[in-house]
Amino acid sequence: MVFNSLPFVCFMTGTLLLFYLIPKKVQWCFLLVCNYVFYTIADPRYLIFIAATTVTVWFAAIKAEKINNEQKEYLKAQKGEISKADKQAYKDKMKRRRWKWLLICLLLNLGILSVTKYTNFMIDNINDIFSGAVSLKPVDIIVPMGISFYTFQSLGYLIDVYRAKHEAQHNIFKFALFVSFFPQLAQGPICRYSDLAPSLLAQHRFDRKNFSYGVMRILWGYFKKVVIADRIVTGLSTIVGSTEYTGAYVLCAMFFYALQLYCDFTGGIDITIGIAEAMGIKVTENFNLPYFSKNIKEYWNRWHITMGSWFTDYIFYPISVCSPMLKLSKWSRKHLPAGIGKRVTVYIACFVVWLATGIWHGAAWHFVAWGLTNYVVIMISQELEPAYAKFHKRFKVKDKAFYTVFQIIRTILLMSAIRMFDCYRDVGTTFRMMWSMITSFRFSTFYDGSLMKIGLTASDYMILAVGTAVVLTVSIIKARKGSVRDGIYARSSIGFYNICAVLLVSTLVFGAYGVGYDQSQFIYTQF
């Protein structure tokens, strides 16, 4: 059931209405049923995978919590009676016991994720490495919808329980609801248990404002997805579908993809958050105007925020503070030049994070190249920070509007260029096409009618231009004045509902859907 399909719209509407009609006590049970119905409709075989993750993580978390509690009680009972060394030895022993459960569960779930997502990638690489000598056949294996998202969300919960950040959920059905919440199942965000569970498991009375806010956000998401992202995809796929489109076409593809990905992903997240909001459930924000970022580091703090923070909390920090790294840090500070010595561990941890980010996005080398390019650019920009500081000391442009605009454009261009790996889905082709922008850039492509022959008509361009202007205006208002919805609602509630209706009608009339259009899946559901 694709988000932008009529069956999903009916499912969503039915869920929202019934949610408030049933007794509040059973709202969470109802949601759980809805989640599993949603997943079963997608493919009943997926249930085995999500059930396996739910049960194993729930069980391991209970075990970890039990050991934590045991430790707490023991230490409380023994307070002042055991030596510091014995206390530490006891703690280490209990940590090993907790770690054992954590490790088993991590290996099992990451194993499922790896087997389903990466088996064929491995087979392809083995065949390539032993070209001719080995010829393994690809395996016909299903990749459960949203497996990366729900696996990461569940493992995040387990690690937090392991770290005693919060209590474990003892009711397996309530935990199953946290793992399978249907709006976020397909493309995230990757929520933390402490953020999502309280409102997810709470009882909700109908709140007109909440509901209206949610509906407006859903409509806004559909507008971005159906009117902009799905319309531009025709032109984009024509360009990236053939290596004949070089030079200026590649630049167009860069911008087209930047716009498509933004509207597709943020549109999907808007629908997710909107559905939750309409039920009074708070789902973590995943974007914060990423195209207004002044550098790549800031961009990654604003784009797919929940994924970034997941990698930071559960990969970057553990790697940075593990004992081999601490030893390495000590050694490098002693033996390497001061500037580099203290950052060696950061380089390594960041490398692992970006490599993992690339692979998480997909089982292909272009994703690895994409992740590592991000890593290289971020590292270079960090190394250049002293030079930037000198520049800003000499030229007082840092707070000037033109310089901010320059930084924003620079970041957009850089990120768009890096994304071309994802766009062309082949490292060699990406380099060749990018090179063609230098060697065979034909400026006339922009005005000689060439762009009318890539599957987009004058009306398509017009819709895209107006749609983009609307999105940009809303973003600017949000950046300057905060929540746009608050502003509209405070002025006039009837105006608020009319804007909802205009969004709906605009999407129905100007959306790219129906006969001749493929109902395109949201890009991030493939991850």
Next chain:
Amino acid sequence: MKVKKRKALRIISAVCFIAFWVLLVYFVQRLLMPKYQSGVVEGSMIEEYYKDDTKHDVIMVGDCEVYENISTVELWRRYGITSYIRGSAQQLAWQSYYLLEDTLRFETPKVVVFNVLSLKYNEPQSEAYNRMTLDGMQWSSAKVDAINASMTKDEKFEDYVFPLFRYHSRWSELEDDDFAHLFSKDLVTHNGYYMRADVRAEGEFPDPTPLADYTLGSNAMDYLDRIRKLCEENGIKLVLMKAPTLYPHWYEQWDEQIKKYSSDNGLSYLNFISCRDEIGLDMSKDTYDAGLHLNIYGAEKLADYFGRWLADECKLSDHRSDDELAAHYGKLEEAYDNEKNSQLREIEENGELISHKPAAKKETNVLKNFIIIAALAVLCLVQVGCGSESKKETESAGGASSSASSESGQEKAAQGDGFALDFNGTQVVLGAEMKPIADKLGEPTKYFESQSCAYQGLDKVYTYGGVTIRTYPDKEVDYVLSIELKDDSVSTAEGISIGDAKDKVKKAYGDAASSTDTSDVFEKGDSKLSFIYGNDGNVSSIVYELKK
């Protein structure tokens, strides 16, 4: 008390708000739906029936071979027979069945006439034709069933329930007709008969393509049987007919099957092809499109002939003495004569019927239409936001039209997973766009084109020596439909040519997907390759075609 009042006010506002937006969406939907009032008028035919509240002795169902070839007014004038043609472009057998079911909700005629050409189609064909037939039907279980039976794989039921989903992208193609006929439409037929008064003599038709299997499809025949049973249950005499036109080709083998079916079930079957002379048809004058359909002169002759048969064989009464009916048909005759005269005047002035030609793709003002639609939305927003109830403004605005598929043409381009023929250094791929292929192959030795029903483009036949390529149109682009090898100058990629033995075919292609004594059919992707064997057991014909 105050709280109660406020609550009531809130409810009233909510109801007004919802009502206003539902009305607006309905209005936009009406605006965007094609009106079929000029150029392609076939989409208006089905709904016109509901405007006629008289009963009819004869109901005819079928495709253009009915609605263009039999003048209902002439049937009245000559024999006092009341009749209506529930015809539509490329009407398929199951659509005829459900249209008949729909008709029986309103009346029970004495005779139902069904044109058999549509039996050659065994599965859904084209979304555009489906819409022309189904959109005009009133909602009933017959319409629901008709939609379910007719949908191609890309179609969705909800698009019929909410036509806005289908026609939303017509906003950039809106024309004057869309505004002028927003809520009312002019009649485009005369009791279902579509009149043409121009003349274009019958020409030469391409040779019929040999078929591997001449059996009429089971699905289509099943619906014919259902039509028969429905007629039986309602005491209606069913008459099968084949129009007197020669193209598209009506194979002898098909004719035999219909004859057998008719005699097995005690039905009358009139194949008018065999009695063209008896009817008095002069195909140099009685057709308007080189022999595909009859013009008014031919349609009147056929009506005379058929009317006599109906009066004699079906014992239909002459209603001309019925004052009420006479008055009704008098008006119909007047409209009929007026249109005929108007068409003749136009032909005299312009040398042709320009008003009935397919509308050339007009340069629609995209910007204007966009502004109209956007302004419509903003206007409503502002007005409702200000608490104004005025809705009249919106009624004069709007823009519309249908091009739901900028992609579909491209997607259809080369389909690499099917059969292809290498010919004169050019690869001819089934389903591929014909223009680049035609450019490479150069001038054909013979060329034929025929307008497909309701102006959905031209069906073209290119002959290059021993190779015949047929195309089908889709959204102004022609695609390769079939390739026929007619002599041994060309061989297939696997080296088979006309005259080769059956064994050689088996050796080259392996086991066939379906095989008979006289044919072997191989399938690959969306295409099939048929080898047809002559009496000597050798290949007599090779046909590549898209599975459709």
